[in-house]
Amino acid sequence: MKAIAYQQFGTTEVLQMLEQPKPAITSDQVLVKIKAFSINPMDWKIRKGEMKLMSGSRFPKNTGADFAGIIEKTGSSATGHSVGDKVFGVVKNLMKEGASAEYVAVPASLIWKKPEALSFAQAASLPVVGTAAVTAVEKMGKVNPESRILINGATGGFGMILLQLLKQRGAHITAVTSTKGAEYAKKWEAAEVIDYTKGHMLSQKNTYDIVVDLSGKMGYTTAKKMMKPKSIFINPTPQPVEIPLALLANLFTSKKHIVLLSNSESRYTEVLLDAVSKGLDIVINTVFPFTQFREAYQYAEQGGYVGKVVMEISDNA
């Protein structure tokens, strides 16, 4: 089968189309013929060697974590799924495996039936950012219309889901976006929209119960100034040193620094599927064909778009 992989850490230049054996499945796994997989910032952080401690340095490495496709084979104990089912899912070890191939073998517990209302591209976009968004909502505790929440980077993959999940819970959201994102943030009913490209300063002191930084550029020190005395900062892009430091610092402050590390538990996907049934909007900015993998990653890494970038594999890839 064809797979997008790399043999060394580096820029998009290291990506190659390789011929690999079709994966064999164990009894608890299913073999999925991939129709689409989504691109996440984690893909290029791993590829650039920024997460070596977790990804290891063994090559070749495939890329891409979440996918949608059609079941081609099921293991003897992989119950609940049948050959021909349209599904979406995520690889088991996000740091060491990749879905950037014509087939992937995954545990049956990490795939779910694709809702009819979603395209393969939309379903492939859901697991990584969706479970992260549900985890973030869980970390927030009780959210109500009085909760003042700032989402910095509100219309990327993660932000688009988080903003809508929080609106379904009635929260008051301030969305920070680029100009392109502003109309979407309004459509998803953010109470206030701030365009960061226009140099609008986030200077409101003592305003927010919760600040979520999805840009990776704000940091706790900046966020703290805008936070109420009893509040939380959610950080899904921590530097390794921040993980223990945040835990320690939280013992001495009521402005908590919460490092977010999500995982793909089924209960999170159930929340997402419920949100989909209530009209969750999953915006796909661009779909690239499998053969244009380098262009796709270059485009995604550059940023400046709303929603997700996805790669599709046609039958004659």
Ligand SMILES: NC(=O)c1ccc[n+]([C@@H]2O[C@H](COP(=O)([O-])OP(=O)(O)OC[C@H]3O[C@@H](n4cnc5c(N)ncnc54)[C@H](OP(=O)(O)O)[C@@H]3O)[C@@H](O)[C@H]2O)c1
């Ligand atoms: N810890 C976890 O478990 C976990 C899980 C999933 C994701 N993440 C991380 O969470 C982050 C967000 O993920 P994502 O998939 O949403 O990435 P994304 O689609 O690239 O979104 C990032 C957003 O930040 C915005 N942004 C860039 N510069 C900004 C600035 N100076 N001020 C405000 N906003 C700015 C971007 O807007 P423009 O592009 O329009 O400029 C974009 O909307 C990534 O770093 C990802 O690795 C962590």
